[in-house]
Amino acid sequence: MFGRRFADLLLFCITSAELVILFLLTPTFTITDWIYVLQHFIVLGIALTRPHPKVRDYSIASSVAVGIAYVYPYAQVIYLRWSPGYVVSPAGGLALVTLAAGLSLISLLAMGRLFGIRPALRGLVTSGPYRLVRHPMYLSYVLADIGYNLQEWNSVTLLLVLVGWASLVYRIQAEERVLSQHPEWSAYVALVRYRLFPCLW
Numbered sequence: 315m316f317g318r319r320f321a322d323l324l325l326f327c328i329t330s331a332e333l334v335i336l337f338l339l340t341p342t343f344t345i346t347d348w349i350y351v352l353q354h355f356i357v358l359g360i361a362l363t364r365p366h367p368k369v370r371d372y373s374i375a376s377s378v379a380v381g382i383a384y385v386y387p388y389a390q391v392i393y394l395r396w397s398p399g400y401v402v403s404p405a406g407g408l409a410l411v412t413l414a415a416g417l418s419l420i421s422l423l424a425m426g427r428l429f430g431i432r433p434a435l436r437g438l439v440t441s442g443p444y445r446l447v448r449h450p451m452y453l454s455y456v457l458a459d460i461g462y463n464l465q466e467w468n469s470v471t472l473l474l475v476l477v478g479w480a481s482l483v484y485r486i487q488a489e490e491r492v493l494s495q496h497p498e499w500s501a502y503v504a505l506v507r508y509r510l511f512p513c514l515w
Contacts, residue, residue, distance in 0.1 A: 319366065326361040328384065329354050329388035339391050346408070349415040349463050353422055353426060357429065364427040367434035369492050376488050379481040380431050383455075386478035388463065390471045408460030417443060418454035425451070433488040438496045440506075446488070448502075451481050456510070486510065 317456050333354045349374035422429060443450035459475045486509055493499050509515055 321370075321430075321432070322361050322364065322462035325366055326358055328431075329357045329361065332384075335388060339388070344408075346412045346415045349412075349419050353415075353419055356422055359411050360427055364429065365436050367430070367436045367442040369435040371433035371488050371492055375484065376433055377482045379488070382478060382481040383431075383485065387459075387462075388479075390474050393474070394466055394468070397468060397470070399466045399471060401466055402464045404450050404465050407461040407464030410451045410457050410464065412461075414454040414456075414461060417450060417457065421454060422448075433485065433492045435495055438493065438498055438502060440498075440502055445506060446508075447512055448506050449486050452486060453510050455482060510514050 333351065336347070336350065343351075348462070421443050424444055425439050428436045428439055430436065447453055456479065459478065463471055463475060490509070
């Protein structure tokens with residue numbers, strides 16, 4: 315472990331901290347929660363075995379976007395404990411969150427050892443859900459955000475989601491700038507035209 319690069323060790327530590335937070339903030343675990351726990355354990359393994367990137371975006375803007383992406387979901391949970399929100403559709407929200415968890419897990423398995431949190435070029439994933447959109451993992455985040463807010467929302471959680479989505483759009487653009495250096499990128503973009511939403515964008 316000590317021979318790993320700093321970024322890999324940082325991913326390992328952040329994922330471990332997320333697991334602890336997940337257990338602390340979740341009073342009872344559903345199948346969706348266990349899917350996310352499984353994903354975290356997979357990421358722990360990836361952090362210790364993934365290849366070094368050929369290109370990586372070390373910019374401050376990317377670092378801020380990644381930081382926002384990790385903070386805003388937990389900020390919503392914490393704020394709702396302090397100031398309860400409005401319930402819209404618990405059943406519909408749970409269905410969306412479960413769908414999002416499944417899509418996230420499938421996307422992670424498709425990426426395998428190429429997974430990372432900062433825009434980087436370790437390879438190009440074109441299988442599984444990556445045949446439908448170029449960023450299915452981020453699509454799962456959007457679905458989960460909508461689902462959680464259907465279960466409970468207020469004006470602050472909506473603001474946090476909008477900030478999170480803005481960082482997500484930036485990450486997509488930053489990742490595609492890096493991935494465009496892959497020799498097969500142009501062919502992939504021609505085949506999979508949409509970044510996030512099929513037939514929209």
